[in-house]
Amino acid sequence: MTRTLSAPVTVAFDYTRSTGPVLGRFLTGLRDATVVGARTSDGTVVVPPPEYDPVTHEPVTDFVEVASTGTVTSWTWVPEPVKGQPFDRPFAWALVALDGADAPLLHALDVASPEQVSSGMRVQVRWAEERVGAITDIACFEPEGAEAAGVSTSSTTDAGSTTGDGVTGVITPVSLDYLYAASPEESAFYRGLNEGRIVGQRCPSCQKVYVPPRSACPSDGTPTAEEVEVSQTGTITTFCVVNVPFLGQKITPPYVSAYVLLDGADIAVLHLILGVPAEEVRMGMRVKAVWKPREEWTYSLENIDHFEPTGEPDADYESYRHHL
């Protein structure tokens, strides 16, 4: 048995960003299959255009259309591409000085082996078939003279195409994959749940019992070591009635979410209260864990389906006022 439990986790978010006039001009150009750079105060043409001049710090306004052919100024080989890169097979990254530009642009170069690329080689843009106004509208660079695999550029740069609505925003999806490990203490907690037990740990200094257990007592920083099984019965310290629907909601509102201070624990766990009308739930109410059928158990707090009233008299406020 490994020391810790782990599970794959994907964290994903679509970042929506406005472009402003400079990057908007650059991305509008890409959408229309042209590469737009800008002339900075020292006379050099930079691609992508910087938003502000690096010397004068004035907004950059002198846009220059450059060629879609150019020269490799540096390159590196990618033997093991990562998710989201322009190719899922080995390829090269290249810095390419496009004809008419002074600063090189970073993008992928479609060659089959490192022997097929060298600094100084001539390359051309391969445009993406569908272009939306993003850096990925350039599918990649390819050796100059290669048969155009994508859309021919001449048909999309007809007069008028750049006078349409400019690109004002981009949506960049970001998705990161992790193998997320629980701490050894959290792992003990989840292993306990898989056996129908609720396990916490006691701080050796202040004697507080934490459920779920933590690697160190947050009050004094002492590592917690002693494992403690706590009761499956406890007291509602505070609660809220959820009336508002939200994305990912699993239960139809209204329902009650409550902090339950299990007997023997010093910190409450958040859980669902059922088996009682929402308006009757109150602070001090005594509740007990209702588990899902054993065959559905896994390493999760969701093994406990919900908490429901025990029917005992309410707990004294004094008994939980330090745990609010």
Added chain:
Amino acid sequence: MRDVAVVGFAQRQMAEFDGSPTCVELLVPLFAECYEQTGWTRRDIGFWCSGSSDYLAGRSFSFVQAVDAIGVIPPVNESHVEMDLAWAMYEAWLKIQTGEVDTALVYAFGKSSAGVLRRTLALQLDPYTMTPLWPDTVSLAGLQARAGIDAGVWDERAMAEVANRSLTDAEKNEYAIRKGGSSVEELLAKPMYADPLRKHDCAPVTDGAAALVLAAGDKARKVRDRPAWIGGISHYIDPMSMGTRDLTRAPSAARAAAAVDLDGVEVAELHAPFSHQELILRRELGLADDVRVNPSGGALTGNPMFSGGGIRVGEAAARIWSGETSKAVAHATSGPALQQNLLCVLGSTTEGTTN
């Protein structure tokens, strides 16, 4: 300016940390080591500052969970930077300079192995023109290495010499996760990985954590016979774009060097996660040939994200404490291809601590 010294240092480095990315479990023994070195308790620490990244942890507010390792009753004076430990130290140094506090413990942590590190770091690039392509860290360094080779500024042999010396020195470093030098010929005979980089040219993916303790004036003198006095700290940044700077140079490192006094430096701990980057830094810092570079083995032998830079400060400080050296410089980097550079000069005397 107040005289401030590094008086404590603890670290852990490993290929894979079998624990939560919050790293609380890793930090508790590091803090214990710092308390032991200083004779202090947590209540003697005037200011805490951490360096970490939620992108590395794969969860939000991971630095808040890490505070568990401190213990916060009574409440602590605490801050966080989404940067390396060296920048957390910079903030703490400034905090001490304000006179508000006399002592600080700064720490950093990261479980790089939880995700694909070289991919995760694409999130520090330009979000319009770079991140959507997911240029990975190793590739960006490869473009830089090639630029230097093409320009004749360095060659593969010079890169292999850096790697071989680092791997040899790492044999004496119990925390290094890659060690064992051979010969330049043997390294050059190894296959290319991300052409022009071989695997030994790239820092290994490393999990870990580290902590540094700072103290002002007499508080430092009570802890150490030879505190590592901070003679100066400086930090500069180059443009992020790979196309608008000469990749064979690091102007921000040169500017940082010009802002501190490097005369008489005997040891340099340089945060160079790729072999050619050490060559760039030596040039920009103007280090003489007799300066001992990376006696710890450096980042090529272990580079835990968010503490790899600060560890350079700790390694340099430890050599001042031991009397092995009288003046050292520690360097930390951040961003693609040496975009950001921070220098911290450490000395056995308070002379020159006016920067």
